[in-house]
Amino acid sequence: MTELNIKMTKEIELLRLVTVGSVDDGKSTLIGRLLVDTKGAFEDQLLAVRKQRGAETVASAAEIDLAMLTDGLSAEREQGITIDVAYRYFATPKRKFIMADCPGHEQYTRNMVTGASTASAAIILIDARNGVMQQTRRHTHILGLLNIPHLIVAVNKMDLVGFDQKVYEGIRSEMQAYCEKQGVQDLICIPMSALEGDMVAVRGENLAWYEGLTLLETLETLSALGDIDSKPFRFPVQLVNRPQTAELPDYRGFMGAIASGTVKVGDEVVVASTGLSSKVAEIVTFDGNLQEAFAPQSITLTLEDDIDISRGDMLVHPQAVPSDTKELVANVCWIGSEPLSVRKKYLLKHTTSTVKAMVNSIDFRRNINTLDKESADELEMNEIGQITFKLLKPLFYDSYADNRSTGSFIVIDTFTNNTVGAGMIV
Amino acid sequence: MSESEITEHKLTQLKALEAESIHIIREVVAEFRNPVMLYSVGKDSSVLLHLARKAFYPAKLPFPLLHVDTGYKFREMYEFRDNYCKEVGADLIVRRNEDAIAKGMNPKDFGVARCCGLLKTQGLLDALEEGEYDAAFGGARRDEERSRAKERVFSMRDEFGQWDPKNQRPELWSIYNGRIHEGESVRVFPISNWTEMDVWLYIREEKIPIVPLYFAKERLMVERKNMLIPYYEEMKDQLLEGEEPKMVMSRFRTLGCSPCTGAVRSSATNMDEIVIEAAAARRSERETRIIDHGSNSMEDKKKEGYF
Numbered sequence: 059m060t061e062l063n064i065k066m067t068k069e070i071e072l073l074r075l076v077t078v079g080s081v082d083d084g085k086s087t088l089i090g091r092l093l094v095d096t097k098g099a100f101e102d103q104l105l106a107v108r109k110q111r112g113a114e115t116v117a118s119a120a121e122i123d124l125a126m127l128t129d130g131l132s133a134e135r136e137q138g139i140t141i142d143v144a145y146r147y148f149a150t151p152k153r154k155f156i157m158a159d160c161p162g163h164e165q166y167t168r169n170m171v172t173g174a175s176t177a178s179a180a181i182i183l184i185d186a187r188n189g190v191m192q193q194t195r196r197h198t199h200i201l202g203l204l205n206i207p208h209l210i211v212a213v214n215k216m217d218l219v220g221f222d223q224k225v226y227e228g229i230r231s232e233m234q235a236y237c238e239k240q241g242v243q244d245l246i247c248i249p250m251s252a253l254e255g256d257m258v259a260v261r262g263e264n265l266a267w268y269e270g271l272t273l274l275e276t277l278e279t280l281s282a283l284g285d286i287d288s289k290p291f292r293f294p295v296q297l298v299n300r301p302q303t304a305e306l307p308d309y310r311g312f313m314g315a316i317a318s319g320t321v322k323v324g325d326e327v328v329v330a331s332t333g334l335s336s337k338v339a340e341i342v343t344f345d346g347n348l349q350e351a352f353a354p355q356s357i358t359l360t361l362e363d364d365i366d367i368s369r370g371d372m373l374v375h376p377q378a379v380p381s382d383t384k385e386l387v388a389n390v391c392w393i394g395s396e397p398l399s400v401r402k403k404y405l406l407k408h409t410t411s412t413v414k415a416m417v418n419s420i421d422f423r424r425n426i427n428t429l430d431k432e433s434a435d436e437l438e439m440n441e442i443g444q445i446t447f448k449l450l451k452p453l454f455y456d457s458y459a460d461n462r463s464t465g466s467f468i469v470i471d472t473f474t475n476n477t478v479g480a481g482m483i484v
Numbered sequence: 485m486s487e488s489e490i491t492e493h494k495l496t497q498l499k500a501l502e503a504e505s506i507h508i509i510r511e512v513v514a515e516f517r518n519p520v521m522l523y524s525v526g527k528d529s530s531v532l533l534h535l536a537r538k539a540f541y542p543a544k545l546p547f548p549l550l551h552v553d554t555g556y557k558f559r560e561m562y563e564f565r566d567n568y569c570k571e572v573g574a575d576l577i578v579r580r581n582e583d584a585i586a587k588g589m590n591p592k593d594f595g596v597a598r599c600c601g602l603l604k605t606q607g608l609l610d611a612l613e614e615g616e617y618d619a620a621f622g623g624a625r626r627d628e629e630r631s632r633a634k635e636r637v638f639s640m641r642d643e644f645g646q647w648d649p650k651n652q653r654p655e656l657w658s659i660y661n662g663r664i665h666e667g668e669s670v671r672v673f674p675i676s677n678w679t680e681m682d683v684w685l686y687i688r689e690e691k692i693p694i695v696p697l698y699f700a701k702e703r704l705m706v707e708r709k710n711m712l713i714p715y716y717e718e719m720k721d722q723l724l725e726g727e728e729p730k731m732v733m734s735r736f737r738t739l740g741c742s743p744c745t746g747a748v749r750s751s752a753t754n755m756d757e758i759v760i761e762a763a764a765a766r767r768s769e770r771e772t773r774i775i776d777h778g779s780n781s782m783e784d785k786k787k788e789g790y791f
Contacts, residue, residue: 072497142652144633145626147679154497156677172654287493296510301543309542315507315658320493344538352493356506356539369514393654407659410514466657475663477653 070149071282076158076174076206078197079183084214088183088252089146089159092274095259096148143173152278167200167426167440168393171480174201175466179208179280181273186219186249190232196426198233202240203389203442203482205462208280209237210246212273217251221264248273287352290378291319291327292456292464294409295371299358311342311358312367317409317463319375320352321359327373329365330380330454336363353463370411372454372464380454380464385418386447387484389458390437394471394478397436398445406447406481408467414450415469421446444484458482498686505674506539507658508637509621512672513539513546515662516619519672520612523549523569523576525561526739527694528623530568531683532675534692536621537572548575550620552611554603555585556741558714564695579611591743592722603741609645618664621672627679637676643667680737684762688755698758700735700750711746737762 079085146157158173160166174180180201184194201209211233219225230247237245248257249268256262259274271279299311321327321338328335341348342358351357359373367373374380386406392398398417406415423434423443437443458465469479495503512519521536523529536545551565569576581589584602591599612620626633636652638660653661664670675683687694704715706727715729722743723729734747735758752758 069496071494072500142634142649143654145677146633147627147677149679149681154679154682168654172656175656176658296507297514299540299543303543306542311542313510313539315503342542344541354500354503354507355495356503356510358541405663407661409659410511462657466659468656468659468661470661470663475661475665477656477661480654480656 070151070153072154072156073179073277073280073282074156074158074177075179075181075277076160076170076177076201077181077183078160078170078174078201079181079212079214083183083185084252085159085183088181088212088214088250088258089157091252091255091258092157093146093148095255096150096274143169150274150278153282155277167196167442168391168480170197170200171204171391171393174204174206175480177204177206178282179210179277180206181210181212183212183214184229184233186213186215186225186229189225189229190236192427194233195236195429198236198242199240199424199426199429200391200442202237202242203391205459205482208244208246209242210248210273210276212252213247213249214252216249216256216265217254221249221251221256223249223267226268246270246276248276286318286354286461286463287320289318289353289461290456291321291325291373291375292317292353292380292461293321293327293359293373294411294464295367295369295373296410297369298367309360310364311360312373313356313358314373314410315356316351316353318353318461320350322350323348326376327359327361328376328379329367330372330374330382331452332366332371334365335376336361336365338362370409372409372411374454380456382452382454384449384452386415386449386453386455387421388445388447388467388481389442389484390445390469390482391442391480392437392439392478393480394469394476395439396471396474396478397438398469398479399436403472404447404478405470405472406449406453406467407470408453408455409464411453412470413453415447418446418448420444445481455483457484498682498689501675501678501682502535502538502686504658504677505535508660508672508674509536509539511660511662512619512621512638512670515660516670518615518617519547519619519621520550520577520615520617521545521547521621522608522623523551523565523574524623524739525551525557525565525695526623527683527687527698528625528675530692530694531678531686532621532623533572533574534690535674545574547621548577550611550615550617551576551578552604552607553578553580554599554607554741555580556590556603556743558695558697558739558742558745559716560697561695561739564693568693577611577615579607579614581607581610591741596744600744612645612669617669619662619670619672621674623675624673625678625680625683626673626676635673635676637673638662639671639673640664641669641671645669647671680765681759681762684755684759688759695739697736697739699754700733700752700757702731703734703747704729705732705734705747706730712748713746714742716742737765 077085144159148155160170160173182197213226213229226249249265250257256264257272293314293316295312295314297313299313301309323338325338338359339362340360341351400417403416406413420434421444422431425432456464465483467481468477471478581603589599589602624632636655705712706715706729712734733751735750736747752761
């Protein structure tokens with residue numbers, strides 16, 4: 059690595075992605091392959107894996123159980139399954155990646171929703187021998203619901219179908235048709251063999267008929283942040299900064315991370331809840347004041363006028379204010395062990411504000427396999443449905459389809475304090 | 485912030501990580517009654533402290549730093565700690581498990597696990613209880629070790645400070661659930677998503693001061709079980725058979741207690757060289773930490789309350 063390379067490493071962008079699929083699809087093998095081929099796994103970690111497999115196994119690089127690298131909990135290694143979301147890190151000279159590795163079984167839908175919530179791209183694994191399964195459709199539907207900008211279908215285990223192009227094309231056209239129905243915009247299909255390495259980080263020799271990019275090339279070229287900076291300005295206030303020192307006796311700075319859009323010094327901003335407005339006086343950071351800031355930067359704003367603003371308020375663009383409601387309709391993925399039921403009370407945490415809410419109605423439950431709407435009295439763990447909540451005070455929001463930051467919330471059980479639901483505002 | 489960083493509204497990955505970490509630190513201060521920042525004097529702590537200063541600028545840090553000292557840290561670490569905390573105006577609290585120290589706890593006679601358990605884990609739990617802290621920031625990263633890869637940003641601890649990996653709260657989007665019951669607490673890891681490489685690049689980029697032990701120098705070392713252990717005069721009686729101190733050009737990739745932290749042979753004397761070395765590294769940084777070896781050790785220790 060030279061001076062020039064340090065500069066590149068510093069300037070690369072971050073892409074968050076999620077991989078879904080079951081153990082049988084070779085997901086852990088694929089991730090292991092990415093880690094090994096991008097040197098994201100260190101030699102001593104590889105050695106530790108070899109040690110655990112015992113003396114009877116041949117420990118050649120090709121035969122390392124790559125899954126052992128990624129399953130972090132002892133219970134997972136015992137059972138040979140991935141229970142929880144694990145986060146993996148690797149980088150190429152072009153990009154750094156944070157990968158949420160999610161278990162595929164139906165009972166772990168909640169983990170998939172968790173891992174996918176922050177992702178800009180998703181890799182769905184399909185075993186080429188089995189083709190598009192019910193599980194694949196379920197995953198694709200959920201990823202569509204979570205509004206993941208890019209979906210990548212990895213048609214894996216091509217080595218076990220003789221690298222047959224026809225098998226791949228069949229799966230590709232079926233997925234394309236399904237995704238069109240789901241409204242998924244950006245779908246990319248790639249044939250590969252994670253075990254042999256073909257089309258993961260390198261092209262290999264077995265898939266000469268495939269003309270597209272390898273998986274890694276694809277990940278390096280997708281748009282990383284999406285378009286959150288081109289959406290209307292949204293600034294949920296986390297804290298009010300009041301140093302009250304001799305030098306700064308009257309300083310009031312509003313601290314937060316920009317959820318979407320941009321802000322410039324002199325811009326008019328409005329407090330969503332009160333309609334009070336002012337102009338941005340300064341954009342303060344430790345490294346000096348800025349003229350302009352954009353999502354997802356963490357900044358502090360000072361305003362020209364002394365208006366009432368506290369945690370939970372949102373500063374917004376005056377010409378594009380969010381909607382407000384006391385009756386919130388949302389798609390909810392239930393992740394709590396106690397089912398959601400009508401008339402039950404919860405807390406909703408939305409950006410930096412927490413409101414009391416009551417379940418007014420379960421509009422429908424989505425059959426996760428057939429995708430049909432069903433009527434239901436409860437929503438059990440791992441089920442998804444449309445819920446109408448009655449709120450104690452109004453919530454200022456955008457639809458999840460428009461804005462993942464101001465359109466999402468978590469449901470908190472008031473008794474256990476656990477996070478029991480993931481909400482996407484309709 | 486330079487011009488190049490805001491053209492086309494693109495954030496470099498380091499700036500994206502920085503923004504995420506600052507958001508997390510602010511959420512904790514907003515939602516908890518009495519937070520504290522664990523400060524181990526190492527490079528990750530240096531980054532964490534730097535991020536916290538950025539988060540609350542121009543105000544002072546709204547929480548104290550807590551150093552759980554084992555008495556076995558390198559002399560250079562103590563010097564650095566006291567000078568740097570004074571320089572940035574941080575409120576530093578130092579706590580030690582005086583009971584165990586008085587009983588002469590050491591890794592050689594009592595074993596590494598027992599020594600760590602008492603001086604670090606128990607020391608930490610006692611200090612957290614004494615201070616009645618409901619949130620403790622730590623500089624752990626998910627890329628360090630595979631059980632840490634499963635750790636949440638807000639990691640719940642029960643009344644005994646224990647971690648239950650199978651029963652963790654899902655974390656969605658960037659909405660953190662800070663609600664806890666009386667007696668419970670959270671460990672918060674704002675740099676969860678940083679890698680060792682990110683830490684070094686950020687230290688270089690932001691010119692963050694770090695303990696000089698991270699830079700290569702001719703140092704007096706003892707070679708033990710393929711590890712380079714720094715030699716101090718007072719260790720004379722602890723030398724094993726055949727061991728002989730000698731000068732080795734070396735540095736530390738990670739800093740822990742002196743009897744249990746090894747150095748690596750290196751000629752990296754400045755930040756550029758360290759970054760280049762980190763990029764070329766074929767072995768993970770925790771390899772030089774004796775504490776991590778043995779099956780499952782980190783997961784077990786974490787369950788008991790270790791950081």
